[in-house]
Every structure is written in structure tokens, then in C-alpha cells.
Amino acid sequence: MQIRLTVLRPRAGAGLPASATDVLVTAPVGTALGALSVALAGAVGVRGPRSATHVHLYAGSERIDDRTPLGHPPLLDGAVLALGEPDPQALAAPGEAVTELRVVGGPDAGGVHRLHGRQVRLGRSSEADVPLDDPDVSRLHLALQLAADGSVTVHDLGSTNGTLLDGSVLGEEPRPLPVGALLRLGESTVTLAASSGPARATTPDGLGHLQVGPAATAVRPAAASAEQPAPPAAAAPSRTRSLLSRTLGRPTTPAPAAPDASQEQLRVRDRQAAALRERFPDPAALLLTALGPGPRLWERVPAHPDALTVRLGTGDLPGGPGTAPGTLLPAVPVTVDLTACHSLGLTGPRERVLGLARAVLAQLAVLHPPSGLSVVVVGADGRLPAEQRAEDWSWALWLPHLRPMRGQDCRLLFGLDATQAEQRLGELLDTEEPLGATLLLVDGDVGSPEARAALARVLRSDVRVVCLAETTAQLPAGLGAVAELTGEVATQLTLRAGGEPVEGVALDAVSRPWAERLARALAPLRESAPVSRGPIPEALRLLDLLELDTVTPAKVSARWEGLPSTTGTATALLGTTRDDLCTVDLAGPESPHLLVGGARGSGKSELLRTLIASLAVSERPDRLSLLLIGGQGPSLAACAELPHVTALVDAAADPRQAMLTAEALLDELTHREELFHGRSFASWYAGQALSAKVVSPRGSAPAGAPAAPPAAIATVTAPPPRLVVVVDDYEALLAPHSPAGRPLARALAAVAQRGGRLGVHLVATTGHPEQTADTELDEAAQWRIALRSDHPADSDLLIHVDDAAAVADTTPGRGYLRRPDGAVLAFQTARITGRIPRTATLRPTVVALDVTQLGTPPTRRPVRELGNGPTDLALLASALQRAAAD
Structure with a gap:
């Protein structure tokens, strides 16, 4: 777990500001603040007592208990911790x-x-x-x-x-x-x-974030109507030429309403002005939305009519239908639609331009979800000192929209030197599958001829670009709109977008402390149902996906105790897709069986082990049994210690056991048919009392002993559990040289045909889809997976498309899942037989954040498996056995 915090050093004297240091904390989940206190103090140069009990940390005016776990409120991403005394600058909500x-x-x-x-x-x-x-x-x-x-x-x-x-x-x-x-x-x-209304509901995830719930009341921009004006955007600048005027040094005086304006027309004017101000919120409203979080947070999804429309300031604009001719709407937003113009230049004195740029970036971050808008900040102008560039944009490091969601090799999407700038621009040009919109903000020159050429290509792409410069001549050529700061003190702007200029707009600009406060408020927030999680990971750990980073019997028992008292479940978590977790529900009405195919080394056996482990976590052993069959070897032997496993059969090594298992499977199907009297497993099971008794121990017959049929399928008790038969190398059982395999294959065919409605499910892998084509399992399995395939035809036989033939051999476990509804999803299998990552055993670390280095490839702590330690599967089996015995 990694969380960014800011630590305030105690003030040197009364009235003096406290110095601050941004840090990155890396620690195992559940680490208490007390384990980090001394390191946090050291990060700001305070070398006090080694005991954490002498280090006091405050969030605002409240002291934080040393037992508070990292990642839980108030120790969230972006939190400010004051050392030794309450934060004197803490602001109440x-x-x-x-x-x-x-x-x-x-x-x-x-x-x-x-x-x-x-x-x-x-x-x-x-x-x-x-x-x-x-x-x-x-x-x-x-x-x-x-x-x-x-x-x-x-x-x-x-x-x-x-x-x-x-x-x-x-x-x-x-x-x-x-x-x-x-x-x-x-x-x-x-x-x-x-004062502001109630905030949106949030839920801590224990990892430093808050999942944001849905808005209680949907807030939408006022719909266009006969009496509403069009939004004052750069797409139509010719409607108004001079928005404001200055008279005798006095503030702007709006033009009066037309002499013949009726009271109703004046009311229409006021309603139109209010609707535009509500539609394009001001900076104060944006700050409150971030702090709440308010109901309008991240409302502008890609389909929103005002997506990527930014407010630059205010002016007096002509009224819409329903107002008297010549009527102006006073102090309404002036906007630019980046969807229409693609690029925008901001020019003028640097400090004023930065204030306007902060306002533009802040409103985009508050109104657009991170899943729908990625932000890249490039500030590599060599004419400015590196320290100044970093200081100007350090506030943006807290925006969640700068997280690299598409596999970019950096901590944040910053380009604060020439090398970083070239890397960020190259990534934008290399993106083949854009996930939502991308905004590139360029502060001054990009630092090198190569980067300038790349920027010119980006400007011709679908990326939206905002460029900052002191003069219009310094902007890149071909921008869709330019806002030039004007006036004696650069507090107005003139907007040009291909037509005559729109002059005299009173700009909206914000300070750096304001922008940082807003960004920090957004830092821990996460969408509760993100539209996209970015690229599919190359490696996953099943225990992490199951939220069992520490495996204990108590955690497993708690899961089982929360299960409904209905038919047993059979839902397996396999890994992740691009957008969500990848699961297969064998107990659902769509399909009771799963067929998995792939080339040698594609990860078929590991997928089965992951499926078996996931099924075992999802249901109690008295409601779910597992029968494991290896067609040509003991590939599933590592799963034998799970309490759900009733037998492990190696058909190649023990033909007699394979034949007895075939007989037992057929007997099991017959027994269930007689027991259910024509009803399905679900209908018979409804209303039946479930036994809490754990099934008897299991295992294959010891060497030299007479073979016996598996315990859980030779003698069936009522009510029977669901039974999942897992077969690795199914095609080996169909081979002519496997006499023991053929009877077992016939029994598995019966399971494919009759087992679904009886609560008996079949999961099988094949390395040769052409050999299993047209079998009973091939016809019955509506859940289908194709891992890396050697030939497009193999992929097509499995999932009816040839996509799996393009999977690289460097990513075992990558494949495609075809759902019963026909949808095909790319996914990555999670691993269960790996060993505990060494980073999970390392002590917490606190490292100062260097803004100038956030755009470089991160220095990763070495993650190696404990070569002599237990595997995740062994740890899980031990916890499951103890939970089942309780």
C-alpha cells in the first residue's frame, strides 16, 4: 500500500509559517500510525526520541491516535499531518x-x-x-x-x-x-x-481512498428551451464583440434592459442568467463540490452535453428567446468548448496566466471523472528554473486525473524536463485504445526540437490541448482558440476562435493555495464503479483480489457465515478484465459448465488452480465439493489439501482409480435423479435445511492400498452439496491409447449432458480444441475461455473469434472469456501458486516526494518470492482447513 501525505514541521516561532514536506509512505495494509511516527518526523528533519509514543501527529486540530491504521480516515491520500502541535492553518469546513x-x-x-x-x-x-x-x-x-x-x-x-x-x-x-x-x-x-447542503456518501477502502457513492439528487444542466440562450462558448464568438466596457475607471456597468422590456421579459432575463451560472459553476462552487464532495462531483461523463467545456470568465451576453431585443444577461459565464475547438491557448503575464490555467484545470478535474478524463502536464521550458517549474505545478500532483492509467512508466503524468516531456508526448502518440478523453496542458516551450515535433502531431490528434505562453507569437501554430489577457493589469481577456474577437471578458483566476486545497480534497476520492481501470495488468495475485492479503481462518469463517441459506454458490473469481473483476458463475441459469483451451505454457493449469481456490473461498465445504482429475499428470496436486476436495485422480498414473471414479460419477448422477424426482437441484434444494457438518476427509488411495471411489460421491448424504468436477488435459482422456480414460470420458460426457440441472458441474481444459470439438462438453459449455492459442482456428473453436491467437507468450494467463450471452472479454488470470511477495514483509518506509522526478520511471522495491516459504495456495488451504474444523 502506498499513500502520499504532507508533514508540517513545528513552527520556529509565533506567527511564522510551518514548513511542509510531501512524502510517499509504503507499508503493508493495516500498519498503524505508531509504526510510522518516527519516520514521518524524520522526513521533516526532526530527530527526536526513537519511541513513537513521544511523536504526536495532528490532523487539523485533532491529535491522531497512534493505533489508527494507515489508509483509514484521517490517514488518507493527500492528508496533511502537523507534527507536535495542531495545524495553525487548518480550516474548518x-x-x-x-x-x-x-x-x-x-x-x-x-x-x-x-x-x-x-x-x-x-x-x-x-x-x-x-x-x-x-x-x-x-x-x-x-x-x-x-x-x-x-x-x-x-x-x-x-x-x-x-x-x-x-x-x-x-x-x-x-x-x-x-x-x-x-x-x-x-x-x-x-x-x-x-451554507452548502449535505455531502455525497463516501466509503473508506482501507487503502487511503474514499469510494464516492452516487449523488442523492442528480444535478443536471438546465435543458435548452425556447427562452434559454445558447452557451457563451468559443464555438460562436461572433454573437458578441465587446462584452464589457470601462467607464471613468468605475467597475463594469451592465447595459440596461431595453426600454420596452416588460416585467416578464426581465424575469426571463434573470432566469436565463441564473441558468447559465448554474450550468457552468464558478470557482467557489467548484471548491465546495470537491470538499463535500458535492452532488455535482464528476457529473460530466463523456456523454454529458457540456463535457470538456471550460469557463474562462464572465461577461454581459445577449439574452435568448423571451427577452426584449438588446437585453444583456449580466455577468454570465464565457466558455470554450474543447470538444469543438480541440485546442486553446492562454497568453499574458505569467502569474495571471497560471491563475487562469489553474482555474481551467481545476474545473475539469472537479466536473469530469478520472475514468473519463486523463490529464497530462508538461512544463519543460528551459528558460525557467527547474525549481520554479516544479513549484508552479506541484499542486496538481494531488489530482487523481494525473495517475498513469494506461501503463505509462511514471508515477504521475508530469513532464517537467525535456526527457519527461518527450516521454509523455510519445505516449500520447502511441495510444491505440484511448480510454476516455485526454487533456494535455503545455506550459511554455516543450524543451527540445523532438518534443516540438511531437507536440505538433499531438495537436492533430484527438487529444485536447491547452498551451500557455506570455505572447501569442510563442504559442504553437494552429490552435483552435486563443484567450489573451488584456487590460492595464491583465484582469480581462480577449477570446479569438476563428472569427472576430470577443473582448473584455472578466477572467476567472485562482491562487496556488486554493488550487492545492481543491486538489487535496480530490486526492483520496475514487469512483465506486469506475468506467475503466485502464490496461489489463500483466500479473495478479488472487489473494489480493479476494481481499485476503493476510489469510486467517477468522476471515474465511466470516465470509462463510455471511452466505445466504440457499443453494450453494459456485462462483469463481479468475482475475480482472480491463473494466472489472473476471468471474464465472457455474450455478447461474446461463450455463453450468466451463471449457478452457490454450497452447502449451499459456497458463491453463494455473487457471484451474486459481478457479479451485476461488471456489473454495466462496462456499463452505458442506455445500460445495470438488473432484479433481488430471488427464496426464498430477498438475492439480497442489490443491489436494483444500477441505472441499473429495478426491484427486491421476488418470494416467492410476487407471483403476480412474475407472472407479467413472463408475462413481455415473452412480452420483443416478442417485441425484432419483432423489430429486424429476426436479432440478435448485428447486429441490429450496427450503431444505442445510447441514453444518463438514464432509469427511478426502484424498486418493495410498500407494499399494486397494483403490476406493471418492468419499463424497460414493456415498451421498442428503442434502447433497454442489459438485464441481475439474479436469486438466481433457483431450488426454479421449486418446485411443488411454483405455482407462475412455470410461472416465464417457462419465464426464454424462455430466455435461445431465449434471447441470443436478448440481454437478464440469470444468475442463484442452490443449487441442480440435480434439474436443463436437463433444458433449463442447456443446454444453456456454462459459468458454481461450488463453494464448497457437493458431487462429483454435481460438475460433473455443470462443468463436480468433483474438487469442494474438496473445503474447510473455503473458501467461492472458486470454479471453466468452460469456453465455456471447460477450467476449479480455482478462488476466490471477496467480495462486506464487509465494508471499517479499515486500509484504518489509518494514514501512517514508520517502520525500520530489516533484521533478514524478514523471520519471518509479524506483520499485524489489518484489521477489520467498523461495523457501509456503505458497499462497498452501497458506489458503491451511486457513480453510482450520475454518472448516471450527
């Missing part, structure tokens, strides 16, 4: 206040301020209660008065550029400030709002 003041637009947008006391002053000075980094705002610009009854009044403090309240000039006499009214001071817009 904005929703705790009854009323909030939100900065919804301007060069320092996004702030959410809880209103307390009697007076709140806004201004550019550090003495202001709500400071704004806006050059057009006076040092102390205006003041809010809070009454005991909750009402709020506002008055100007004699500012240089004045204040507007919903478009009218505000004087020094107090006026009521209703919720939702817009206050314009300088280029900034603030509004009074009620």
Missing part, C-alpha cells in the same frame, strides 16, 4: 457556517469565507477580513454588517473604483445584501450564499 461569502469571479476567485462577528471588510490590504488579490480593488474597499437576526447590509468604504450591487452603484450608505445578489468590486465578483 465551509458548510459549518450559516452564511458564506463566496468570491465567484475575478483574478482571485474561489474563496469561501464564513461570516462571523459584526463587520467584515473586503479589500486588497492584508488588514482586510477578506483580502482579494485584485489590483482594481482598494486596500479597504467595502464592508458588510452582520445583524443578530442574520440579515446583512453592505456599504462602500470610499473606494477608488467603486462598487456595484446587482448593476447599480453602491454608495457609503448601507444597503441590504440579499442572498444571491452580485457585488462587483474591481474585477472581482462576490455573492452571499447559504
Whole structure:
């Protein structure tokens, strides 16, 4: 398990800020904070007592118990831990206040301020209660008065550029400030709002993340209607030429409504303006959505009508149908549709452009799920010091959208030097199967001629690109839209998108601390049902997929105790597909049997061992029995110690045992048919009391002893368990030189024909699909798997497509599952016979994160199997035996 944390060093003195260090913690699941405390203190240079009991860590103002396990709240990905004292900068959740003041637009947008006391002053000075980094705002610009009854009044403090309240000039006499009214001071817009509503439900996964549940109420953009204007996007810039005007140094005054506008038309204007502001949320609303998390988190899935549409600022735009001619909608969002224009350039003074770029990237991350949008940040401009490039983009390392989900060889999708930039751009060009949209953000020059040529090719691809530069001439050629910062202090922008420019837009920009706070809020969040998990892994451990990283009888017993009191299950977890876990349900109504094929060395036997182990975990031994048959060798011998296994038969080595097993199988089918009186296993089993008694021990006859039929199928007790017959090398039983195999093959054919409705299932592998074609099993098995095949025809015989012939021989266990409904899914088999990874036994480590190196291939801890230790299968068998005996 790996989790990123930030540790704050104790302050050197009163009023001084605490220095922070970002760290990567690697530890086994369940590690307590106390095991890491000394290492976390050392990461910030504090060398105190070696005992963890003397190291105190705080999350906000609360001290964290040393017994708190890593990966559980508050020790989540992105958490800030203060060493030795509470975090002096910890902010309480904005929703705790009854009323909030939100900065919804301007060069320092996004702030959410809880209103307390009697007076709140806004201004550019550090003495202001709500400071704004806006050059057009006076040092102390205006003041809010809070009454005991909750009402709020506002008055100007004699500012240089004045204040507007919903478009009218505000004087020094107090006026009521209703919720939702817009206050314009300088280029900034603030509004009074009620506190945020309830947050979305989240569930900790114990690995440092929170699974985000569905929204309680779906929030969708207002539907287009006869009275609603089209979104103010770059796709149609010619509708408005000059959005704003400056008069006598005063703030923007919206054009009045048309003289003949009726009250109904004015109401329509206000509704249209409100709908656009709701449709394209402001930075303050985005921050609250991330912190909640709110109901609009990740709402813009690929099919959303506003997917990849970004808000750049606000302006006064023409009203839609239903308003009087000449009416302008005041202070509504101005947007760019990246789906339509593909690429966007942002130019102007660097600090202002970075603020606008942060706002663009933040809204994309809040509104688009990581499964639907991948973000790549390239900042390799050699004209800037490496430390500055890293500092400018360090906040983005917390965004989950920068995780490499397509096999990229890096920790995060950063390109902060020329080598990294070439690697990231090359990966974008090499992507053959895009999984969702990709956004590339390029800060300045990409660092090398090779990277510039690659960027030119990326701009011609389906990747959406946002480029930053100080001048338009420094941007790459051929961008679909360009937003150039204008005005004396670069707080407005002009938008060009192929037509006449859209001028005078009041930009939305956010600070780096604001962006980091938002990104940290998103860092631990994960989609509860992700659309895609990226590429299929090359190697998997079954115990990890079963969430049994530590195998104990108690964990197994807890699973069995939670099973429903119905017919026994027979669901096997085999591995993972690209999108989900790969499972086969033999007890379902679709098909009771499974046929597996593949070339030599493709992983057939390991797949069977994985299936057997997974079935054993999924059901109690008294409700599920396993009969294992090897057609030409003891390939399944490692599974013999599982308590569910009633017999292990090696047909090649023990022909007599094979013949007795054939007889016992036929007797079993006959007995069940007589017992069920024409009913199916499921209908007969319904309502029957299940025995808790564990079946008798099992095993093959010892050497030299008379062979006996398997215990669980020679003498059947009522109610009988489900029986899964697992056969490796099925075609060997069909060979003419195998006289003992032929009777067993006939018995297996009867199982394929009659066993499904009797609760007897057949799973078999074949290395020669042409030899098993048209057999009873081939006709009955609707669950079918093709691992790597030597010939396309073999793959086609198994899964009716030839895809398995293209599987590389370097990935054993990779194959395709054909479901009973005809769907074919690529998957990777999980391994069960490997030994415990050495990393599971290593002590926790704490390593400082270097932002400049996050785009390089990660240094991996060596993962080697314990050569003299037990296999995962042996550990599982021991735990299952003890659980069955309890």
C-alpha cells in the first residue's frame, strides 16, 4: 500500500509559517500510525526520541491516535499531518457556517469565507477580513454588517473604483445584501450564499481512498428551451464583440434592459442568467463540490452535453428567446468548448496566466471523472528554473486525473524536463485504445526540437490541448482558440476562435493555495464503479483480489457465515478484465459448465488452480465439493489439501482409480435423479435445511492400498452439496491409447449432458480444441475461455473469434472469456501458486516526494518470492482447513 501525505514541521516561532514536506509512505495494509511516527518526523528533519509514543501527529486540530491504521480516515491520500502541535492553518469546513461569502469571479476567485462577528471588510490590504488579490480593488474597499437576526447590509468604504450591487452603484450608505445578489468590486465578483447542503456518501477502502457513492439528487444542466440562450462558448464568438466596457475607471456597468422590456421579459432575463451560472459553476462552487464532495462531483461523463467545456470568465451576453431585443444577461459565464475547438491557448503575464490555467484545470478535474478524463502536464521550458517549474505545478500532483492509467512508466503524468516531456508526448502518440478523453496542458516551450515535433502531431490528434505562453507569437501554430489577457493589469481577456474577437471578458483566476486545497480534497476520492481501470495488468495475485492479503481462518469463517441459506454458490473469481473483476458463475441459469483451451505454457493449469481456490473461498465445504482429475499428470496436486476436495485422480498414473471414479460419477448422477424426482437441484434444494457438518476427509488411495471411489460421491448424504468436477488435459482422456480414460470420458460426457440441472458441474481444459470439438462438453459449455492459442482456428473453436491467437507468450494467463450471452472479454488470470511477495514483509518506509522526478520511471522495491516459504495456495488451504474444523 502506498499513500502520499504532507508533514508540517513545528513552527520556529509565533506567527511564522510551518514548513511542509510531501512524502510517499509504503507499508503493508493495516500498519498503524505508531509504526510510522518516527519516520514521518524524520522526513521533516526532526530527530527526536526513537519511541513513537513521544511523536504526536495532528490532523487539523485533532491529535491522531497512534493505533489508527494507515489508509483509514484521517490517514488518507493527500492528508496533511502537523507534527507536535495542531495545524495553525487548518480550516474548518465551509458548510459549518450559516452564511458564506463566496468570491465567484475575478483574478482571485474561489474563496469561501464564513461570516462571523459584526463587520467584515473586503479589500486588497492584508488588514482586510477578506483580502482579494485584485489590483482594481482598494486596500479597504467595502464592508458588510452582520445583524443578530442574520440579515446583512453592505456599504462602500470610499473606494477608488467603486462598487456595484446587482448593476447599480453602491454608495457609503448601507444597503441590504440579499442572498444571491452580485457585488462587483474591481474585477472581482462576490455573492452571499447559504451554507452548502449535505455531502455525497463516501466509503473508506482501507487503502487511503474514499469510494464516492452516487449523488442523492442528480444535478443536471438546465435543458435548452425556447427562452434559454445558447452557451457563451468559443464555438460562436461572433454573437458578441465587446462584452464589457470601462467607464471613468468605475467597475463594469451592465447595459440596461431595453426600454420596452416588460416585467416578464426581465424575469426571463434573470432566469436565463441564473441558468447559465448554474450550468457552468464558478470557482467557489467548484471548491465546495470537491470538499463535500458535492452532488455535482464528476457529473460530466463523456456523454454529458457540456463535457470538456471550460469557463474562462464572465461577461454581459445577449439574452435568448423571451427577452426584449438588446437585453444583456449580466455577468454570465464565457466558455470554450474543447470538444469543438480541440485546442486553446492562454497568453499574458505569467502569474495571471497560471491563475487562469489553474482555474481551467481545476474545473475539469472537479466536473469530469478520472475514468473519463486523463490529464497530462508538461512544463519543460528551459528558460525557467527547474525549481520554479516544479513549484508552479506541484499542486496538481494531488489530482487523481494525473495517475498513469494506461501503463505509462511514471508515477504521475508530469513532464517537467525535456526527457519527461518527450516521454509523455510519445505516449500520447502511441495510444491505440484511448480510454476516455485526454487533456494535455503545455506550459511554455516543450524543451527540445523532438518534443516540438511531437507536440505538433499531438495537436492533430484527438487529444485536447491547452498551451500557455506570455505572447501569442510563442504559442504553437494552429490552435483552435486563443484567450489573451488584456487590460492595464491583465484582469480581462480577449477570446479569438476563428472569427472576430470577443473582448473584455472578466477572467476567472485562482491562487496556488486554493488550487492545492481543491486538489487535496480530490486526492483520496475514487469512483465506486469506475468506467475503466485502464490496461489489463500483466500479473495478479488472487489473494489480493479476494481481499485476503493476510489469510486467517477468522476471515474465511466470516465470509462463510455471511452466505445466504440457499443453494450453494459456485462462483469463481479468475482475475480482472480491463473494466472489472473476471468471474464465472457455474450455478447461474446461463450455463453450468466451463471449457478452457490454450497452447502449451499459456497458463491453463494455473487457471484451474486459481478457479479451485476461488471456489473454495466462496462456499463452505458442506455445500460445495470438488473432484479433481488430471488427464496426464498430477498438475492439480497442489490443491489436494483444500477441505472441499473429495478426491484427486491421476488418470494416467492410476487407471483403476480412474475407472472407479467413472463408475462413481455415473452412480452420483443416478442417485441425484432419483432423489430429486424429476426436479432440478435448485428447486429441490429450496427450503431444505442445510447441514453444518463438514464432509469427511478426502484424498486418493495410498500407494499399494486397494483403490476406493471418492468419499463424497460414493456415498451421498442428503442434502447433497454442489459438485464441481475439474479436469486438466481433457483431450488426454479421449486418446485411443488411454483405455482407462475412455470410461472416465464417457462419465464426464454424462455430466455435461445431465449434471447441470443436478448440481454437478464440469470444468475442463484442452490443449487441442480440435480434439474436443463436437463433444458433449463442447456443446454444453456456454462459459468458454481461450488463453494464448497457437493458431487462429483454435481460438475460433473455443470462443468463436480468433483474438487469442494474438496473445503474447510473455503473458501467461492472458486470454479471453466468452460469456453465455456471447460477450467476449479480455482478462488476466490471477496467480495462486506464487509465494508471499517479499515486500509484504518489509518494514514501512517514508520517502520525500520530489516533484521533478514524478514523471520519471518509479524506483520499485524489489518484489521477489520467498523461495523457501509456503505458497499462497498452501497458506489458503491451511486457513480453510482450520475454518472448516471450527
